[in-house]
Amino acid sequence: MQHAKKLWTIYHALNDHFGDLHWWPGESQIEIIIGAILTQNTAWRNVEVAIDRLRSHRLLDQHKLLRIGDEELEALIRPSGYYRIKTQRLKNFIQFLFTYYDGRLDKLFSGDVALLRKQLLQVKGIGEETADSIILYAGDKPIFVVDAYTRRILERHFLIDKRATYGDMQAYFMDHLLRDIAVFKQYHALIVNTGKHFCTKNARCETCPLQKLK
DNA sequence: CACCAGGCAAGTA
């Protein structure tokens, strides 16, 4: 109850400041999935360049990506960094999609969420945050996405201790908020924006909308 | 120049 109240207070403070962020940026399910993999430990602006290059080559399409050679894909996504390993990660996902779901995203997202999450985590290169981003933003299914900003903000506001795992933090949100897909999407988006603008690694801004809550 | 960015896997102890 106490936790729920804090989380809603934070949500409303951030929501008043940033407004509706309409996440995830991306026009199709496959584009969102590709972005989720490419943005791993990488600035989003670099990912945008890579995605635009794929778009201009009409490659935001699992059927096309199934056929593409490693070298061509590496060259196209190079601006997003880790381009060799990310090429393999993208192809790992595409292989998975065709092996178990006939290459169809509607099939991928038609079953049980918990099972889907386990399956995604089997794909080499998809960890918890990437799996949850795919499920929430591409699949439009209720799950909360945790990232480095989430940990930093929760720690700085004494809502979790340093030893908390990803699952601990995810449960913290999912157990104390309404199970509302739109809220989950917006809350994570608000956290990322707060992290980018106010709560960077070694800078804490006095104008952060959360400062006045303390 | 150093440090950071919407992680993950593999190795070590």
Place this chain on the structure above:
DNA sequence: TACTTGCATGGT
């Protein structure tokens, strides 16, 4: 379980 390291580009 809990650290450590490699992966790579582009902005500040």
